[in-house]
Amino acid sequence: MVLQARGHGVSPDFLNFIETVLNGLMSGVMYSLVALGFVLIFKASGIFNFAQGVMALFAALTLVGLQTGQVPFAHLINAILGTDIHHWGPGLPTVLAILVTMLVMIALAFLIEKVVLKHLVNQEPIILFMATIGLAYFLEGMGDLMWGADVKALDVGLPSGGSFWWEDVTRAWAPEGADYFGMYIDTLDVSAAIIAVVLVVALTLFSQYTATGRALRAVADDHQAALSVGISLRSIWVIVWSIAGFVALVAGIMWGAKSGVQFSLSLIALKALPVLILGGFTSIPGAIVGGLIIGVGEKLAEAYVGPIVGGAVENWFAYMVALAFLLFRPQGLYGEKIIERI
Amino acid sequence: MKLTKLAIVTAMAATVGTTSALADLVFPSLSYRTGPYAAGGIPFADGYADYFTLLNERDGGINGVQARVLECETAYNTQKGVECYESTKGEGSLVYQPLSTGITYQLIPKATADGIPVHSMGYGRTSAANGKVFSHVFNYPGTYWDAASIIVNHILEENGGDINGKKIALVYHNSAYGKEPIRTLEELSKKHGYELSLVPVDHPGQEQKSQWLQIRRDRPDYVLMWGWGVMNQVAVKEAANIRFPMENFIGVWWSGSENDVVPAGEGANGYKAVTFHGVGSDFPIFEDIQKHVVDKGKAAGAGDQIGTVLYNRGLYAAMLAAEAARAAQEIHNTKEITPAQMRDGMEALKIDSARLEELGLGGFGPEINVSCENHGGPGLGAIAQWNATDGTWSLINEFGPADREIIDPLIMEDSTAFAAENNIPERCS
Numbered sequence: 001m002v003l004q005a006r007g008h009g010v011s012p013d014f015l016n017f018i019e020t021v022l023n024g025l026m027s028g029v030m031y032s033l034v035a036l037g038f039v040l041i042f043k044a045s046g047i048f049n050f051a052q053g054v055m056a057l058f059a060a061l062t063l064v065g066l067q068t069g070q071v072p073f074a075h076l077i078n079a080i081l082g083t084d085i086h087h088w089g090p091g092l093p094t095v096l097a098i099l100v101t102m103l104v105m106i107a108l109a110f111l112i113e114k115v116v117l118k119h120l121v122n123q124e125p126i127i128l129f130m131a132t133i134g135l136a137y138f139l140e141g142m143g144d145l146m147w148g149a150d151v152k153a154l155d156v157g158l159p160s161g162g163s164f165w166w167e168d169v170t171r172a173w174a175p176e177g178a179d180y181f182g183m184y185i186d187t188l189d190v191s192a193a194i195i196a197v198v199l200v201v202a203l204t205l206f207s208q209y210t211a212t213g214r215a216l217r218a219v220a221d222d223h224q225a226a227l228s229v230g231i232s233l234r235s236i237w238v239i240v241w242s243i244a245g246f247v248a249l250v251a252g253i254m255w256g257a258k259s260g261v262q263f264s265l266s267l268i269a270l271k272a273l274p275v276l277i278l279g280g281f282t283s284i285p286g287a288i289v290g291g292l293i294i295g296v297g298e299k300l301a302e303a304y305v306g307p308i309v310g311g312a313v314e315n316w317f318a319y320m321v322a323l324a325f326l327l328f329r330p331q332g333l334y335g336e337k338i339i340e341r342i
Numbered sequence: 343m344k345l346t347k348l349a350i351v352t353a354m355a356a357t358v359g360t361t362s363a364l365a366d367l368v369f370p371s372l373s374y375r376t377g378p379y380a381a382g383g384i385p386f387a388d389g390y391a392d393y394f395t396l397l398n399e400r401d402g403g404i405n406g407v408q409a410r411v412l413e414c415e416t417a418y419n420t421q422k423g424v425e426c427y428e429s430t431k432g433e434g435s436l437v438y439q440p441l442s443t444g445i446t447y448q449l450i451p452k453a454t455a456d457g458i459p460v461h462s463m464g465y466g467r468t469s470a471a472n473g474k475v476f477s478h479v480f481n482y483p484g485t486y487w488d489a490a491s492i493i494v495n496h497i498l499e500e501n502g503g504d505i506n507g508k509k510i511a512l513v514y515h516n517s518a519y520g521k522e523p524i525r526t527l528e529e530l531s532k533k534h535g536y537e538l539s540l541v542p543v544d545h546p547g548q549e550q551k552s553q554w555l556q557i558r559r560d561r562p563d564y565v566l567m568w569g570w571g572v573m574n575q576v577a578v579k580e581a582a583n584i585r586f587p588m589e590n591f592i593g594v595w596w597s598g599s600e601n602d603v604v605p606a607g608e609g610a611n612g613y614k615a616v617t618f619h620g621v622g623s624d625f626p627i628f629e630d631i632q633k634h635v636v637d638k639g640k641a642a643g644a645g646d647q648i649g650t651v652l653y654n655r656g657l658y659a660a661m662l663a664a665e666a667a668r669a670a671q672e673i674h675n676t677k678e679i680t681p682a683q684m685r686d687g688m689e690a691l692k693i694d695s696a697r698l699e700e701l702g703l704g705g706f707g708p709e710i711n712v713s714c715e716n717h718g719g720p721g722l723g724a725i726a727q728w729n730a731t732d733g734t735w736s737l738i739n740e741f742g743p744a745d746r747e748i749i750d751p752l753i754m755e756d757s758t759a760f761a762a763e764n765n766i767p768e769r770c771s
Contacts, residue, residue, distance in 0.1 A: 019555065020555065026551075086646070149380035151602075152604075153604050153605045153607060154605075181558070181561075186551075255548070258548075259576045260575045260605025263378045264379075264571055265572075267548065302552035303555070311541065315545075
């Protein structure tokens with residue numbers, strides 16, 4: 001505004017650059033939301049949870065099912081009993097549906113601990129990893145049986161679409177008469193950024209100032225020492241998987257609002273991998289900063305390298321950045337340096 | 343003695359079993375009801391199966407021979423698709439619908455060697471339309487190149503026949519499938535003078551912010567889309583977000599189902615897609631399906647997909663297969679046809695408007711005319727438009743032709759090169 005008043009303007013090319021960076025940051029936040037779930041579980045139990053993406057899908061499916069009043073397992077019930085039931089009513093209000101979904105994710109955490117993890121205590125990490133692969137396939141199938149495979153619209157009342165206000169403000173930054181339409185920013189991404197900030201602050205406060213949080217940190221630092229002071233590893237696992245379930249629900253809501261709730265949603269885990277490599281598998285700030293770097297990096301690459309090499313460079317560029325970090329800092333930006341003394 | 347009796351009984355049972363298997367007309371369905379693309383695979387598979395169930399229940403099969411749908415789950419995975427082919431081809435399978443461009447490419451040499459026809463309906467290798475080279479591959483009633491041309495024809499129609507200087511962007515899945523229309527669109531741009539820009543999207547297409555920022559800056563007059571699965575839903579949503587005029591956003595037929603527009607809500611209103619068959623359930627055949635299939639509890643799915651775009655497409659594919667089987671029965675004067683005879687039936691397939699009426703599908707699709715030389719069929723298509731308020735698609739023009747002047751030489755060029763590479767002699771002479 002000031003620049004325009006002086007009769008100057010910022011070059012549209014530079015404004016486009018800023019727009020790309022801003023949108024990269026917003027996309028990065030979305031990746032961080034997924035990566036956070038991985039970090040929480042890995043930090044507390046050393047398990048790389050292959051099922052994190054499917055947990056986001058399962059949570060989102062459950063949420064939409066509750067919102068729309070869908071009868072779980074309706075197709076199965078109808079096939080077996082010859083009935084024709086699909087809905088039990090108009091559905092739950094959004095807030096209530098979110099709360100019930102959270103309860104479902106907590107119940108799931110209990111089940112995972114009871115049925116899977118309990119039996120795999122002291123097993124090699126690769127065994128636990130394989131168990132989470134099985135869990136991913138199980139949850140995917142269960143989600144299909146419970147809620148069906150059709151694409152569902154998800155609306156939790158968050159704003160979405162380009163911000164008119166921001167477009168108007170930034171349009172004035174370009175020189176008068178310039179072929180510039182203002183900067184684009186998706187209001188849904190802004191909501192995601194705010195939610196991510198709240199989530200990280202809440203997680204940090206929880207781990208710093210609550211007894212359970214301190215127990216979580218103790219387990220993360222040293223399983224044996226934590227056990228020796230009476231911390232129940234199994235309870236901690238349930239809590240951690242519940243929190244990861246909550247993070248999966250948040251990620252499922254944000255991604256589901258973008259693309260609809262469908263089985264491809266589980267593939268968002270692919271977006272979290274370079275973030276984890278970059279930020280480290282054990283750091284919550286790492287997941288955030290890693291996400292932002294990957295988001296900005298891939299958007300800049302697509303905008304400025306893409307046209308030279310034919311486009312569609314985002315995905316491999318993110319992994320290239322992550323690999324470059326691996327070469328110089330294998331533990332990631334914020335990961336713990338592993339020193340083994342022989 | 344007992345052993346001899348047992349052997350005789352076993353042999354008789356085996357003979358009866360074999361006779362029974364041969365008596366059925368086997369139509370394999372390489373479906374994908376699981377995995378990331380299940381939302382698209384389920385309605386197609388349901389439509390395909392329900393049509394044959396209808397023929398069995400209402401008519402006693404095809405000319406009195408029961409049709410048997412042999413479903414095999416591929417999860418849209420090429421390797422699993424090939425395994426499905428290998429495990430079902432020995433069952434007397436008459437024609438394969440691979441339902442994936444990747445699987446189609448793998449099956450072209452295999453099925454040709456085995457003498458089993460492949461019907462990649464509106465997908466797969468476009469130049470397979472040249473029956474002189476591709477003896478067992480069919481892609482009627484239209485190809486991707488037809489689709490590209492029909493969309494450009496629609497844009498021409500909207501602009502009084504002059505699109506010189508217009509900007510058209512193609513948002514495409516960065517794969518062999520997504521790249522199919524590029525050459526055709528480039529040739530058409532030379533002819534009509536529009537400026538073509540290419541916007542690739544990497545698989546699976548969940549994140550397309552960069553692509554739509556670019557589109558927002560370039561401000562093309564039209565955006566075309568060659569996408570599948572989540573890529574479609576995200577693209578429609580992003581287009582709505584940047585307030586791109588939806589009536590100028592046109593997808594190929596694999597980017598034009600309810601799945602693709604529902605997540606964007608009202609924002610998707612006006613989105614268009616090219617199609618080679620009718621939309622909705624306002625055709626007499628759907629009453630028969632309700633009566634003879636759904637009400638009897640014999641529907642392949644939950645019965646909730648009837649009339650959706652992809653259900654209709656599966657049903658249409660089954661109808662084309664059944665009609666080709668009838669043609670084969672007539673040509674060879676036998677009810678129990680072989681895959682080789684089925685191929686002959688497909689090459690002689692002719693469905694006029696009167697026949698479509700008889701089938702309860704009057705106006706559902708264009709007239710079909712396949713020959714030994716032309717496996718691509720009529721190459722006609724119409725434009726469908728989405729009404730978000732009603733939640734319905736409707737055709738906004740008649741089935742019209744593609745620009746054969748541009749497309750036929752491209753098909754000839756590609757298929758001739760394939761024939762030369764693979765030492766395939768020309769047939770149909």
